[in-house]
Amino acid sequence: MAIDxxxxxxxxxxxxxxxxxxxxxxxxxxxxxxxxxxxxxxxxAVIRPANAKEVSQILKLANKHRIPVxxxxxxxxxxxxxxxxxxxxxxxxxxxxxITLYENLRSVTVGAGVTYGELDKFLAKHGLFLPVxxxxxxxxxxxxxxxxxxxxxxxxxxxCTGEMVLGLEVVLPDGTIIQTGSEANPNSPGPxxxxxxxxxxxxxFIGSLGSFGIITKVSVKTFKRMKYFDYNMYGxxxxxxxxxxxxxxxxxxxxxLFTSIYSGEVLDLFMDMLSEELGFPPFxxxxxxxxxxxxxxxxxxxxxxxxxxxxxxERLGGxxxxxxEMPQQEWEGRFWNFVRASYIHGWHWRTLYHHQTPTxxxxxxxxxxxxxxxxxxxxxxxxxxxxxxxxxLYPHLYFDPQDKDEEEKVVKAHQEIxxxxxxxxxxxxxxxxxxxxxxxxxxEYMDFLKHIKNSIDPNNIMNPGVLGGI
Amino acid sequence: xxxxxxxxxxxxxxxxxxCGICRNAVxxxxxxxxxxxVWKNSPGFETSFMRGxxxxxxxLLEGVLEKTPENSEALFSCTLCGNCTEIxxxxxxxxxxxxxxxxxxxxxxxxxxxxxxEKIIQFDNPYEKNRSLKREWIKEVGFEIPTSGEVLYFxxxxxxxxxxxxxxxxxxxxKAANIEFAVLEEEPCCGxxxxxxxxxxxxxxxxxxxVSAIQKSGxxxxxxxCAGCLKTxxxxxxxxxxxxxxxxxxxxxxxxxxxxxxxKLKPVTKRLKVTYHDPCHLSRAMGVYDAPRxxxxxxxxxxxxEMETSRETAMCCGAGGGLRSYDPELAKKIAADRVMSAxxxxxxxIATACPFCESNLRLGAEQIxxxxxxxxxxxxxxERLM
Numbered sequence: 062m063a064i065d066x067x068x069x070x071x072x073x074x075x076x077x078x079x080x081x082x083x084x085x086x087x088x089x090x091x092x093x094x095x096x097x098x099x100x101x102x103x104x105x106a107v108i109r110p111a112n113a114k115e116v117s118q119i120l121k122l123a124n125k126h127r128i129p130v131x132x133x134x135x136x137x138x139x140x141x142x143x144x145x146x147x148x149x150x151x152x153x154x155x156x157x158x159x160i161t162l163y164e165n166l167r168s169v170t171v172g173a174g175v176t177y178g179e180l181d182k183f184l185a186k187h188g189l190f191l192p193v194x195x196x197x198x199x200x201x202x203x204x205x206x207x208x209x210x211x212x213x214x215x216x217x218x219x220x221c222t223g224e225m226v227l228g229l230e231v232v233l234p235d236g237t238i239i240q241t242g243s244e245a246n247p248n249s250p251g252p253x254x255x256x257x258x259x260x261x262x263x264x265x266f267i268g269s270l271g272s273f274g275i276i277t278k279v280s281v282k283t284f285k286r287m288k289y290f291d292y293n294m295y296g297x298x299x300x301x302x303x304x305x306x307x308x309x310x311x312x313x314x315x316x317x318l319f320t321s322i323y324s325g326e327v328l329d330l331f332m333d334m335l336s337e338e339l340g341f342p343p344f345x346x347x348x349x350x351x352x353x354x355x356x357x358x359x360x361x362x363x364x365x366x367x368x369x370x371x372x373x374x375e376r377l378g379g380x381x382x383x384x385x386e387m388p389q390q391e392w393e394g395r396f397w398n399f400v401r402a403s404y405i406h407g408w409h410w411r412t413l414y415h416h417q418t419p420t421x422x423x424x425x426x427x428x429x430x431x432x433x434x435x436x437x438x439x440x441x442x443x444x445x446x447x448x449x450x451x452x453x454l455y456p457h458l459y460f461d462p463q464d465k466d467e468e469e470k471v472v473k474a475h476q477e478i479x480x481x482x483x484x485x486x487x488x489x490x491x492x493x494x495x496x497x498x499x500x501x502x503x504x505e506y507m508d509f510l511k512h513i514k515n516s517i518d519p520n521n522i523m524n525p526g527v528l529g530g531i
Numbered sequence: 532x533x534x535x536x537x538x539x540x541x542x543x544x545x546x547x548x549x550c551g552i553c554r555n556a557v558x559x560x561x562x563x564x565x566x567x568x569v570w571k572n573s574p575g576f577e578t579s580f581m582r583g584x585x586x587x588x589x590x591l592l593e594g595v596l597e598k599t600p601e602n603s604e605a606l607f608s609c610t611l612c613g614n615c616t617e618i619x620x621x622x623x624x625x626x627x628x629x630x631x632x633x634x635x636x637x638x639x640x641x642x643x644x645x646x647x648x649e650k651i652i653q654f655d656n657p658y659e660k661n662r663s664l665k666r667e668w669i670k671e672v673g674f675e676i677p678t679s680g681e682v683l684y685f686x687x688x689x690x691x692x693x694x695x696x697x698x699x700x701x702x703x704x705x706k707a708a709n710i711e712f713a714v715l716e717e718e719p720c721c722g723x724x725x726x727x728x729x730x731x732x733x734x735x736x737x738x739x740x741x742v743s744a745i746q747k748s749g750x751x752x753x754x755x756x757c758a759g760c761l762k763t764x765x766x767x768x769x770x771x772x773x774x775x776x777x778x779x780x781x782x783x784x785x786x787x788x789x790x791x792x793x794x795k796l797k798p799v800t801k802r803l804k805v806t807y808h809d810p811c812h813l814s815r816a817m818g819v820y821d822a823p824r825x826x827x828x829x830x831x832x833x834x835x836x837e838m839e840t841s842r843e844t845a846m847c848c849g850a851g852g853g854l855r856s857y858d859p860e861l862a863k864k865i866a867a868d869r870v871m872s873a874x875x876x877x878x879x880x881i882a883t884a885c886p887f888c889e890s891n892l893r894l895g896a897e898q899i900x901x902x903x904x905x906x907x908x909x910x911x912x913x914e915r916l917m
Contacts, residue, residue: 079574086602089595090577090586095549109575136551136577155555155575178557185559199556199563199618396558397620400550404621409548462545 063088064105064150068126072108072150075118080109080156091151094144095137095197097409098460098468099494104131104145109153113230113238113277119152120275121236123522130234130522132208132271134173135201139412141494142209142270146525154204157277162187163251168227170244170252170280173204178396189283192219192318196399204276210268210490212447214395217320218356219284220448221490223267227252230278231266234518241266242280252280265513268491272528273517287318287356290392291367292385295374296347300423302377303349307419307446309373310353315366318356319391321445322349322452324426330441334405339398344384349423354392408439408459411471413479413495415454415487417444422452424485428478429456436474454487492529500529507531535631541592544585544632546623553581553615553625562844566614572849572864578605581615581625588632591639603639606632608861611727611852612811617843633729641728643857648730651737655719656688657856662717665691669714672702680713683750683776685764687757688720690886690907697886700913701756701781707916708788712754715744723759723812726767728853735771738763742773753778756909758810758885759851762817780813782884782908786822789829796915798831805911806836806878808869808892809845810885823884826908830915838872846872848883850891866895873903880904882911 063069063083073081082088083106092101105128110116123130129149136143145151157172160183169191171180177191177198184190195206195213203222207229212221219225228242239245241263242255255263266273297303303322310317323331328346335341355370357363371381390398403410417425422444429442440458447453456478460471479489479499489496492510500507507529514521514531525531555565565571567580577583587605590596606629613626637644647657655662665686669676676684684705690697705712719741725734741764745753753776755761765778788794805827813819820842828835840846849855849865870892873881881896881903883889892905 082574082576084578084601086587086590086596086605087576087578087583089590090583090605093549093586095551097548107576136549136582153576176555176557178559178563179555182557182559182564197550199558200551200554393560396560400552400620404546404548404550407546407622409545463542 062105062148068122069106071122072106072119075122076108076110076115082107091133091145091153094133094142096139096141096144097411098472099141099144102145102147104151105148106150107153108150109156111156113232116152116232116275116277117236117238120232120234120522123150124235124520127520128522129525131524132275134205135176135197137197137200138205138209140414142491142527152275154202154275154277166251166253167283168252168280169283170278171203173277173279174202176200176202184283185286188286190286191225191281192284193222193225194395195222196403198396199400203281204279207267207279208269208271208276212453212490214319214392216448216453217446218316218318223264224448225281226263226267226279227255227282228280229263229266229276231274231276233274234520234523244280270491270493270527271524272514272531274523285358287358289357289360289363291355291363292388292392293353293367293370294382294384294387295351295353295370295379296382297349297351297377297379298347300349302379303351304419304422306351306374306377306379307452310370311446311450313369313373315370316355316357317446318354319388319445320351320353321391321443322351322422323443324349327441327443331402335402339386339390339394341386341390342384344382346382347380350382352388352391354388403457406459409462410440410457410459411475412455412457413475413482415482415489416447416451417454417487418450419446419452421486422454425454425456425482425487428481428485432474432478433458436470438471438474494527497530535635537592537635540628540631540635541589543623543628544589546621547582547585547625548621549582549586550620551582552618552620556618558618562840562842563618564840565846566618568610568612568847568849568865568868569608569861572868573861579608581629584609584629585625588629591636592632598636598639600640603636603641606636607641607644607728607853607857609852610811610847610849610854610865612847613815614844614847617815630727630729634731637729637731644728644730644853647728647853647856648725648733651720651722651725652733655717656692657720657724658688658692660692665718666714666716668695668698671695672699674706676702677713678716679748680711681749681751682710682712682754683745683748683752684712684714684754685721685745685760686714686718687755687760687886689890690756691718694886694890696910697756697889697907700907700909703913703916704781704785704794704909705754707794708784710784713748713750715748719744721760721763723763724853726763727851738768738771738773742768742775745775751776754781754784755779756781756907757887758813759887762812765817780819780822780884782822782826783819785826785912789826794912795917796830796912797917799833799915802832802834803880804834804836804878805880805882806838806873806876807841808848808873808881808883808888809842810883810888811847811851813884814845815843823908826912827882830911836876836878838876840872848888848891849895850887855891862891863894863898866891867898868895870896870899870901870903874901878903880906880911882906882908884908
């Protein structure tokens with residue numbers, strides 16, 4: 062049901078009438094995101110502010126009227142993070158643009174509406190990049206990815222998006238606008254360090270799913286854009302050897318910019334779907350195959366890394382496959398190929414992003430494969446290194462959107478998988494809706510989160526229920 | 532056009548996983564600097580780009596949303612430019628599907644759509660003008676043009692009635708190239724806008740009349756200057772089960788003459804920076820990208836520059852898909868945005884190859900008080916004929 066007209070008018074006064082909608086068709090389109098097999102919820106209004114000040118006014122009004130608020134930017138989140146609450150409003154942040162480069166500080170500040178694609182085009186002109194590219198880089202905003210604690214191509218070397226963040230501008234639930242990191246000092250020349258003025262308040266909002274406030278600006282690190290790449294694949298007859306290879310790559314500081322690991326079955330599936338389109342030649346893969354792009358800013362460093370990677374592979378008893386097309390497509394086609402791979406099969410899919418240690422990553426593969434066997438779903442999972450010693454895994458289950466029974470089954474399977482993954486030692490990036498029933502024996506942690514939430518947002522207006530059910 | 536299978540249409544629409552890549556993707560490697568011109572130039576709610584349009588379409592088809600003019604606005608506030616299709620990673624064609632949705636849901640009242648179709652039926656053009664006006668311009672070309680012959684110049688309503696310089700220029704160029712051609716006595720409208728807005732039955736009847744008139748003229752080849760006519764005659768008529776002779780856009784003819792320097796062109800007196808706006812129906816729809824560019828570059832002393840988006844990823848001028856009638860202000864705003872892109876690369880002329888684009892780009896230029904010259908390629912060539 063649309064919001065009360067008088068309240069709508071107050072929002073209109075805050076942002077301008079043309080940026081508030083209560084039309085049924087508009088509300089319908091904000092009832093869902095890219096999250097699949099999630100029940101849509103029609104909001105009562107959609108508001109598109111232009112800046113932090115307008116966001117502040119919106120949150121003050123929402124607090125006054127006790128209206129739940131769902132922040133949203135690209136609308137590409139996959140685990141039910143931005144589904145509105147009944148009677149709630151959606152705050153669409155895509156109008157918050159602007160990019161400011163601090164070349165000497167090696168940082169850049171972007172508005173909450175700036176996508177990775179937009180930023181990458183800007184930074185490329187300066188020979189720079191933000192070296193973490195989520196699969197949805199053409200759609201999702203940097204701020205949105207910070208709010209969901211995302212990762213992506215480049216994370217193998219640089220870690221998750223959160224590791225890039227130097228500071229945030231956040232509108233708290235009561236409308237107060239705060240700045241974290243070095244920019245909290247109004248005299249600061251810009252974003253140059255995150256850990257300033259005591260505890261890491263920036264970290265509080267990373268992966269917070271908008272539960273503690275709305276991120277309106279993000280300051281992130283920039284790096285010199287790499288020019289030299291080595292693309293190769295490495296085959297191993299056992300899971301253990303492949304996982305050991307991943308560890309040794311890290312222990313030897315080899316610059317694996319994007320390092321993925323594939324089981325034989327998943328590689329077969331990908332090859333079937335994509336090899337012709339992307340020009341992958343047929344090749345003999347192994348039980349586990351690692352696909353790695355090594356990146357460096359200097360050629361001599363690259364040669365040294367590539368040589369050492371081959372030596373480690375061979376020392377462990379693996380085979381250097383000398384196949385460059387797949388890793389090259391993973392890196393060079395990072396904006397597109399992962400999206401294409403997710404859609405080419407024609408199914409809808411649901412995912413449960415999480416991290417494992419390298420030596421645990423096969424457990425995620427086993428768990429998802431078991432579930433696929435049990436429920437007779439198609440799907441896949443693969444993983445990539447996502448930081449210091451973590452692997453990002455992305456188990457997708459496919460289903461037919463016109464088959465409601467199958468859709469229910471996929472939700473049920475996901476609940477089981479989430480529990481099994483948690484027990485295997487996996488950690489979700491975020492406490493998104495899909496995970497909330499899987500978390501056990503973390504009562505103190507969850508209580509502490511609730512305490513923080515209650516302190517910051519006593520009326521619980523900000524995305525209630527999304528962060529681990531809080 | 533084959534009958535629309537509703538189940539198949541819904542299945543296609545469900546290929547959309549709501550990723551949103553069709554909104555404003557900036558993907559430099561492939562030339563995208565934004566995708567949807569409507570989203571960019573409107574208040575920007577989800578209903579203003581394809582992801583939202585598809586959700587609205589499904590909701591209307593499945594009865595979740597009431598079939599009202601307001602609820603169906605998202606279906607019609609789209610130029611069907613196809614840039615979303617160009618970037619879509621899923622296994623369907625969003626723009627074509629939306630056109631089909633318009634046809635399936637054409638029981639939803641829409642005064643603008645119905646009025647255009649009625650005008651075409653009554654006047655043989657959407658401008659309520661006397662049909663004989665489509666030969667009125669011949670008085671100015673200085674030579675006779677028969678009403679039948681092996682080569683037929685199908686002038687189209689916009690050029691024939693609103694932008695006569697285009698048809699005059701085209702006629703002079705064809706003459707200079709020694710191509711004998713005819714123009715129909717009373718040329719019907721191709722019916723493009725009927726097809727785009729979902730008036731399929733009316734479009735089918737109209738198309739039969741068009742084909743009959745072309746056949747009677749004895750034409751073995753049809754030349755058009757309008758990108759909308761090109762797509763309709765070349766692509767849509769065969770889908771309607773109608774046979775039509777070969778249809779060529781004049782730039783495709785001129786590509787050959789330019790290559791062999793068949794037309795002698797005077798150089799422009801001072802170096803002139805020209806950019807080219809790809810009409811969606813000529814470029815993304817029919818794949819004609821190089822011909823217009825080669826023709827422009829055949830003019831001596833022209834400096835050709837591309838805009839930030841061009842060819843497959845060019846932003847639309849805002850006129851297509853019935854938007855110029857449905858929401859003229861939005862269409863103008865989109866055109867103004869496109870004109871700005873031409874300014875950004877320092878162009879003095881924005882050339883195009885479609886009178887519908889030309890007239891909308893002119894309106895856009897006026898809106899931002901731009902002094903840029905908007906011209907059809909045929910005008911540029913005709914001016915340089917020796």
